[in-house]
Every structure is written in structure tokens, then in C-alpha cells.
Amino acid sequence: MALRPSITFAKITTPKKGSVLVIAADGGVLSEAADACDPQGILKKAFGIAEYKGKLATTLEVLAPYGTDFDRIAAVGAGKPEALDETAWSRIGGASVSALRKAQDVSVIFEVAGAEPSADDVAAFAFGMVLGSYTFDKYKTKKKDDDTAAPAKSAKITIMCANPAAAKKAFGGSEAVADGVLLARDLVNEPANILGTLEFADKVRELEKLGVKVEVLTEKEMKKLGMGALLGVAQGSVRPPRLMVMRWDGGKPKDQPIAFVGKGVVFDSGGISIKPAGGMEDMKGDMGGAAAVTGLMHALAGRKAKANVVGIIGVVENMVDGNAQRPGDIVTSMSGQTIEVINTDAEGRLVLADALWYCNERFKPRFMINLATLTGAIIVALGSEHAGLFSNNDDLAEKLLGAGTSTAEKLWRMPIGPEYDKLIDSKNADMKNSTGRNAGSITAAQFLHRFVKDTPWAHLDIAGTAMGAPASEVNQSWGSGYGVRLLDRLVRDHYEG
Ligand code: BES
Ligand code: MN
Numbered sequence: 001m002a003l004r005p006s007i008t009f010a011k012i013t014t015p016k017k018g019s020v021l022v023i024a025a026d027g028g029v030l031s032e033a034a035d036a037c038d039p040q041g042i043l044k045k046a047f048g049i050a051e052y053k054g055k056l057a058t059t060l061e062v063l064a065p066y067g068t069d070f071d072r073i074a075a076v077g078a079g080k081p082e083a084l085d086e087t088a089w090s091r092i093g094g095a096s097v098s099a100l101r102k103a104q105d106v107s108v109i110f111e112v113a114g115a116e117p118s119a120d121d122v123a124a125f126a127f128g129m130v131l132g133s134y135t136f137d138k139y140k141t142k143k144k145d146d147d148t149a150a151p152a153k154s155a156k157i158t159i160m161c162a163n164p165a166a167a168k169k170a171f172g173g174s175e176a177v178a179d180g181v182l183l184a185r186d187l188v189n190e191p192a193n194i195l196g197t198l199e200f201a202d203k204v205r206e207l208e209k210l211g212v213k214v215e216v217l218t219e220k221e222m223k224k225l226g227m228g229a230l231l232g233v234a235q236g237s238v239r240p241p242r243l244m245v246m247r248w249d250g251g252k253p254k255d256q257p258i259a260f261v262g263k264g265v266v267f268d269s270g271g272i273s274i275k276p277a278g279g280m281e282d283m284k285g286d287m288g289g290a291a292a293v294t295g296l297m298h299a300l301a302g303r304k305a306k307a308n309v310v311g312i313i314g315v316v317e318n319m320v321d322g323n324a325q326r327p328g329d330i331v332t333s334m335s336g337q338t339i340e341v342i343n344t345d346a347e348g349r350l351v352l353a354d355a356l357w358y359c360n361e362r363f364k365p366r367f368m369i370n371l372a373t374l375t376g377a378i379i380v381a382l383g384s385e386h387a388g389l390f391s392n393n394d395d396l397a398e399k400l401l402g403a404g405t406s407t408a409e410k411l412w413r414m415p416i417g418p419e420y421d422k423l424i425d426s427k428n429a430d431m432k433n434s435t436g437r438n439a440g441s442i443t444a445a446q447f448l449h450r451f452v453k454d455t456p457w458a459h460l461d462i463a464g465t466a467m468g469a470p471a472s473e474v475n476q477s478w479g480s481g482y483g484v485r486l487l488d489r490l491v492r493d494h495y496e497g
């Protein structure tokens with residue numbers, strides 16, 4: 001786990017030293033407690049010079065303010081008070097990080113003129129600070145913190161607010177979620193030479209410390225189960241496949257579990273249908289779905305969610321090799337359905353076919369939601385703003401869309417249906433894994449649909465959101481950890497208690 005700032009909560013006082021962060025309301029108005037930190041009006045003078053107006057998530061900092069013992073006094077804007085929702089507070093928290101470059105000892109005066117933020121607002125702010133502080137720089141051997149606009153990773157941040165006990169309690173849950181997001185980011189950012197299939201399994205086993213039950217199925221066991229689709233993808237790599245089952249039993253013993261399934265291709269070269277060289281390095285992130293499921297299990301166990309949850313990830317490497325599968329090969333999936341492999345680069349659906357079937361057969365879950373960096377076509381359709389949502393169940397889809405709105409991990413529902421399903425019929429087998437370019441994300445979803453029977457199911461195509469999304473206040477990193485917040489919220493709002 002990456003180092004991250006440690007955050008504590010306290011009553012509002014006037015700090016004596018270190019760095020001070022205050023919140024400026026719309027128009028650049030400061031609260032009383034903020035004013036008390038700035039008796040000479042240095043910050044206000046700076047606001048005037050910079051024409052700083054406290055707009056949402058903008059910052060201004062004054063270093064070594066004359067006549068004080070502070071290292072800096074900085075402001076972050078809260079913008080219009082009526083627009084201050086959870087997402088806004090997280091953005092404000094994330095934005096404040098850029099004004100605290102290298103600060104070690106930070107006091108946040110959490111008071112806003114003209115507004116009365118709740119304990120949840122304080123928690124959302126702190127959550128944003130943690131997410132916004134994350135950088136993946138472990139391989140930079142020269143002065144790690146030098147080129148990142150973030151507080152020192154060992155920073156101590158004290159958030160001074162009206163009700164520190166309530167804020168601490170509210171943050172208790174979100175801190176576990178933040179740690180889940182950071183874990184997912186780490187997994188996505190880690191290069192494939194370091195994070196192979198077995199190393200991924202080691203990471204998953206670490207969840208046992210949180211009380212998650214972990215099983216790791218080997219190649220031999222998968223052979224026995226008849227997982228010919230997943231194994232076909234893996235056969236070109238010297239690194240053996242693993243299917244991992246994570247279980248968090250926080251609900252009533254008799255409650256049917258809910259299930260999350262992730263695509264974990266630690267590297268996707270395309271196989272024999274090899275990808276072009278340009279941008280191929282991004283395919284180290286083709287395990288973003290598996291990373292999100294792992295991060296989610298971490299979050300749920302970390303906050304002791306009252307739900308029975310199964311996480312299953314299929315972890316393989318798609319490589320080019322004398323033993324790699326060929327276009328034209330026909331494989332038999334665990335379901336018994338046969339698949340003609342038209343394109344070895346459409347490998348994610350092969351992995352998920354067996355993972356979904358296994359999940360459904362063994363756990364009979366209330367629903368299955370799978371996450372996968374499945375198609376380039378979803379990036380063409382939705383860019384990095386929304387992940388694609390495909391579902392056979394309107395109720396589940398609505399709940400997911402709602403969780404997307406609350407967490408700003410947005411979804412856009414795409415169609416599925418029998419007309420699209422026909423497109424994946426094959427002359428030589430029950431289905432084929434690739435069709436033409438048209439409706440590429442939908443035909444991929446139709447493929448998965450053939451492995452879920454009537455279980456309520458949703459497929460999230462996160463190829464555009466899991467990695468390479470533009471930086472934001474809450475994410476400066478290539479790997480975003482997309483999906484952890486979204487699904488934690490889905491569970492919290494609908495499947496606990
Ligand atoms: N992992 C890729 C999809 C992808 C592309 C993820 C870009 C993230 C960024 C997937 O395995 C793939 O190669 N899909 C093919 C499917 C095609 C061969 C039917 C694609 O999208 O081109
Ligand atoms: Mn591929």
C-alpha cells in the first residue's frame with residue numbers, strides 16, 4: 001500500500017505553526033476562524049492581487065507569510081454554497097492537495113462562511129484529500145516528491161471542524177473505501193513484469209488480514225472444472241493463470257451473496273492477433289476490472305460491510321508464443337458451450353465466460369456485476385466520462401446508475417438484445433468471440449450474457465475509465481481505481497442491513 005497522508009480531526013483553534021489551509025466561500029469570503037489565522041490580512045491582500053474569488057476547487061497559497069510562524073497559509077475555494085454536494089467536497093479536498101506541496105504538518109480550518117457543512121461533508125473532503133494525494137512514483141529513484149504537487153506522503157493533516165467526533169466516525173467508513181481505491185490504482189499502475197499472475201495472487205492473499213476468505217484456483221483445478229475458454233487465453237504465457245475467489249461474509253449467514261467478477265489480464269499483447277506497437281504499454285492495465293474487484297473487497301472488509309459478498313477474478317496473461325492459441329481454434333467453456341476464437345485479442349470475454357459461469361454455479365448469487373477493460377469501442381463511444389453499462393435487469397441497472405451519480409463514477413446504459421446476440425453466432429461452434437467493428441462493445445456484452453443464465457447481471461465496460469482518464473482533483477494517476485467507489489456505494493445503499 002502506498003504511503004498516504006494521515007488525517008485526524010480536532011476542534012477549531014488557531015494553529016501556531018506549520019501550514020494552514022482555509023476554505024474560501026464564493027467571492028473569496030473567509031470564515032471567522034480563517035480570519036483569526038490571518039490577523040494581518042495577508043491572505044486577503046493576496047486574494048485581491050490575484051483576483052481570487054474562491055471558485056470551486058481553485059487554490060491560492062502564500063508561502064512564509066510575514067509576521068507569522070506559518071510555513072504557508074493557503075486557501076481552497078468552495079464556490080457556490082448551494083452546489084456543495086459530496087462530489088464537490090471531495091473535489092475541494094483533492095484540489096487543496098496542490099496548494100500543500102511538500103507540507104508536513106497541515107491544519108485545515110474547516111469552516112465556510114455562509115454554510116454549515118455536515119460531518120459527511122468533512123469526511124468527503126478528507127476522502128478527496130487522500131485520493132488527490134496519490135501518486136505512483138515508487139520507481140522514481142531520484143527525489144520522489146520533487147515533481148509532484150502534493151503534500152509529503154508522510155504528512156500529518158489535522159482537520160479542525162465543528163464536530164470532530166462525528167467527522168471521525170463518518171471518515172471511518174470512507175477511509176476504508178479510499179484505501180480500496182488506492183489499492184486498485186496501485187494494481188493498475190504496476191507494470192506487468194512486476195505484477196504477473198502469481199504476484200497478483202499474493203496481493204489478493206493480503207486481504208486475508210482484513211478477514212476476507214481467499215481461494216486461489218490453479219491451472220490444474222481449472223482444467224478439472226473444464227474452463228477451456230480462460231485456459232485457452234493463458235496457454236501462450238509462461239505465467240500460469242489463476243482464478244481467485246474472495247469472500248466477505250458480513251451479512252446474515254443465510255443471505256444469498258452478491259457477486260462481483262473482474263477481468264484480470266495482467267498484460268494483453270493481443271496474442272497471435274497481435275496489437276500494434278503504439279500504446280501497447282497501456283495493456284499492463286488490462287486487469288483494471290480485477291483491480292476494482294480486489295479494491296472493492298478491501299473496502300467492504302475494511303469498513304465491515306453488513307453483506308455477504310463474493311469477488312471473483314480471472315487472472316491470465318495474453319501472450320504470443322509457440323503454444324499460444326490461434327485464430328480458428330475452438331474451445332469448450334465450463335458451461336459446455338463452444339467458442340470459435342476468431343481473434344485472440346478478444347480475450348477478456350473468454351476469461352469472463354468461465355469466471356461468470358463458475359460464480360453463478362457455485363454461489364447462486366442474487367446478482368453478478370462484472371467489470372472489464374473489455375473493448376476499445378467503448379472508448380470510441382463514451383470516452384473517459386462514463387463507463388458502459390449493459391444489463392439484463394432494469395432494477396439493477398437503475399441502482400447502478402444512481403450509485404454512479406452519487407459517486408461521480410458515472411455510467412451510461414447501452415443496449416443489448418436478440419438482434420445483437422445473433423451477430424455472435426458461429427458457423428463452426430456455438431458462438432464466436434469476435435465480429436466486425438460495428439457495435440463492438442455490445443457484441444462483447446452479448447457474449448458475456450450467454451454465460452449468466454437468468455441471474456440478474458450487469459457488465460461494466462471500464463476500458464475508458466479505469467486507466468488513462470484525464471487527471472482530476474481526486475485522481476492524478478494513470479490508473480484511476482474506477483469502480484471501487486461506485487460499487488461500494490451500490491452495496492451501502494441497497495444491500496446492507
Ligand atoms: N483489452 C482490450 C480492450 C482495450 C482497448 C482496453 C484499449 C483498454 C484500452 C481488449 O482485450 C481488446 O483487445 N479488445 C478488442 C476486441 C476486438 C478484437 C473484437 C478491441 O477492442 O479492439
Ligand atoms: Mn485484447
Ligand code: ZN
Nearest residue numbers: 265268286348
Ligand atoms: Zn484485453
